[in-house]
Amino acid sequence: MTAPAKSEQDRVVIFDTTLRDGEQCPGATMTHEEKLEVAELLDQMGVDIIEAGFPIASEGDFAAVREIAKRTRNAVVCGLSRASFKDIDRCAEAIEPAEKKRIHTFISTSPVHMKYKLQKEPHEVYEMVIAQVTRARSYTNDVEWSCEDGTRTEPDFLCRCVEAAINAGATTINIPDTVGYTVPEEYFALIKMVRDRVPNSDRARFSAHCHDDLGMAVANSLAGVRAGIRQIECTINGIGERAGNASLEEVVMAMKVRNDVLPYWTNIDSTLLTRASKLVAAATSFPVQYNKAIVGRNAFAHESGIHQDGMLKHTQTYEIMTPESVGVKQSSLVMGKHSGRHAFVHKLQEMGYQLAGNQLEDAFVRFKALADRKKHVYDEDLEALVDEEIAHAQNRVKLVSLTVIAGTMGPQSATATLDIDGALPGARGDAGHRRAGRGVGAACRERPLGDRQGCRSGYARCFRQGLSRRAQ
Numbered sequence: 001m002t003a004p005a006k007s008e009q010d011r012v013v014i015f016d017t018t019l020r021d022g023e024q025c026p027g028a029t030m031t032h033e034e035k036l037e038v039a040e041l042l043d044q045m046g047v048d049i050i051e052a053g054f055p056i057a058s059e060g061d062f063a064a065v066r067e068i069a070k071r072t073r074n075a076v077v078c079g080l081s082r083a084s085f086k087d088i089d090r091c092a093e094a095i096e097p098a099e100k101k102r103i104h105t106f107i108s109t110s111p112v113h114m115k116y117k118l119q120k121e122p123h124e125v126y127e128m129v130i131a132q133v134t135r136a137r138s139y140t141n142d143v144e145w146s147c148e149d150g151t152r153t154e155p156d157f158l159c160r161c162v163e164a165a166i167n168a169g170a171t172t173i174n175i176p177d178t179v180g181y182t183v184p185e186e187y188f189a190l191i192k193m194v195r196d197r198v199p200n201s202d203r204a205r206f207s208a209h210c211h212d213d214l215g216m217a218v219a220n221s222l223a224g225v226r227a228g229i230r231q232i233e234c235t236i237n238g239i240g241e242r243a244g245n246a247s248l249e250e251v252v253m254a255m256k257v258r259n260d261v262l263p264y265w266t267n268i269d270s271t272l273l274t275r276a277s278k279l280v281a282a283a284t285s286f287p288v289q290y291n292k293a294i295v296g297r298n299a300f301a302h303e304s305g306i307h308q309d310g311m312l313k314h315t316q317t318y319e320i321m322t323p324e325s326v327g328v329k330q331s332s333l334v335m336g337k338h339s340g341r342h343a344f345v346h347k348l349q350e351m352g353y354q355l356a357g358n359q360l361e362d363a364f365v366r367f368k369a370l371a372d373r374k375k376h377v378y379d380e381d382l383e384a385l386v387d388e389e390i391a392h393a394q395n396r397v398k399l400v401s402l403t404v405i406a407g408t409m410g411p412q413s414a415t416a417t418l419d420i421d422g423a424l425p426g427a428r429g430d431a432g433h434r435r436a437g438r439g440v441g442a443a444c445r446e447r448p449l450g451d452r453q454g455c456r457s458g459y460a461r462c463f464r465q466g467l468s469r470r471a472q
């Protein structure tokens with residue numbers, strides 16, 4: 001059966017702002033070369049618009065945007081600018097070499113931003129919207145306008161500004177949740193209201209730009225899509241101002257994995273998501289949290305015995321997407337104190353070991369003891385454990401335990417428990433006991449003379465303790 005054709009109407013355009021909103025967050029600065037490398041991968045993975053920087057912000061930002069504009073083959077290259085003509089002109093200069101270019105210009109529209117940040121009246125802001133979009137349109141047909149702090153903007157004023165921006169030539173209208181304040185139902189209602197009320201809303205594509213201050217950036221963006229938004233602004237690993245932006249890998253995989261309830265699609269090659277995550281983490285020196293959705297190192301790792309057993313029976317028991325679909329080679333069963341016998345045997349087989357019977361039982365007991373003491377049980381630990389098991393399997397006499405008490409005062413003593421010919425505690429005969437005692441004695445007699453004095457006095461005790469231990 002052939003897959004149903006994807007309709008253009010259901011396509012969600014991916015606008016990546018890793019190099020702008022992502023890079024501007026504290027500590028995430030990238031070098032010029034790193035920015036070029038990230039942009040190249042974004043272009044390769046199918047990102048539709050790369051927001052490459054904020055050209056007026058610094059010479060470095062300008063140079064990076066310009067170089068990315070020269071090199072990018074498929075994506076639209078976009079630069080950010082405030083409402084001033086100086087900003088817009090500088091932005092136009094930076095993106096000028098791009099085959100496909102966009103100017104993204106923004107201004108705050110919420111009461112708190114207009115009053116305290118801009119110190120302007122709403123009617124002044126309204127005039128600036130028209131002026132900024134008109135100026136940007138003089139450079140390119142592709143202009144995006146954003147109402148900063150859109151989710152805290154008074155609805156009537158928001159609708160008036162959106163209408164004016166579209167009339168002035170904006171082709172994309174972005175309604176940002178700048179402070180990560182909204183919730184999915186509210187964002188859905190806001191987008192629907194604007195699209196329904198603004199008379200020329202059908203002439204622009206609407207966009208979501210959600211921050212993650214309450215951990216809802218992805219959910220809010222997807223609610224926006226359900227309300228008619230067809231562009232999501234996001235970043236690799238969700239980096240961005242404060243708690244970050246909606247994470248690209250999460251929005252893309254949500255629509256892919258839950259296409260039954262989110263019937264939209266993107267152009268992203270999801271098998272490059274892990275590579276992009278690693279590249280951005282390395283370039284920014286921002287580690288990815290271990291349990292991060294999609295790209296965290298635990299996203300396809302299983303340690304609990306119940307989960308490992310389920311995974312070995314059928315991967316769909318505990319995985320909703322394949323690791324390959326996001327560019328991870330395979331799921332991993334992490335060996336730790338929660339692992340069960342099934343996973344232990346599977347892991348050993350993978351490593352080329354075939355243990356059975358008592359050998360397997362012993363190895364498993366020793367593995368559990370090790371895992372209790374050690375946070376990470378690596379393949380090398382298992383190798384050492386099993387090799388030892390195999391090497392000792394042929395020994396007739398095995399040391400079960402040894403206690404040595406030595407010091408400058410008092411008698412010295414040594415107690416050993418030996419397992420001879422598999423005569424383990426509870427299943428040993430007298431021969432085993434006697435031999436255990438003799439073993440201790442031998443060990444004592446082999447000591448240097450100085451020690452032997454102490455040892456001779458302790459010999460009977462050694463022997464007795466050996467016996468009593470064994471008889472327990």
Ligand code: KIV
Pocket residue numbers: 021106146147148149174176177178179209211
């Ligand atoms: O969060 C925000 O509002 C922004 C704008 C510049 C779009 O980053």
Ligand code: ZN
Pocket residue numbers: 021176178209211241
């Ligand atoms: Zn932002």
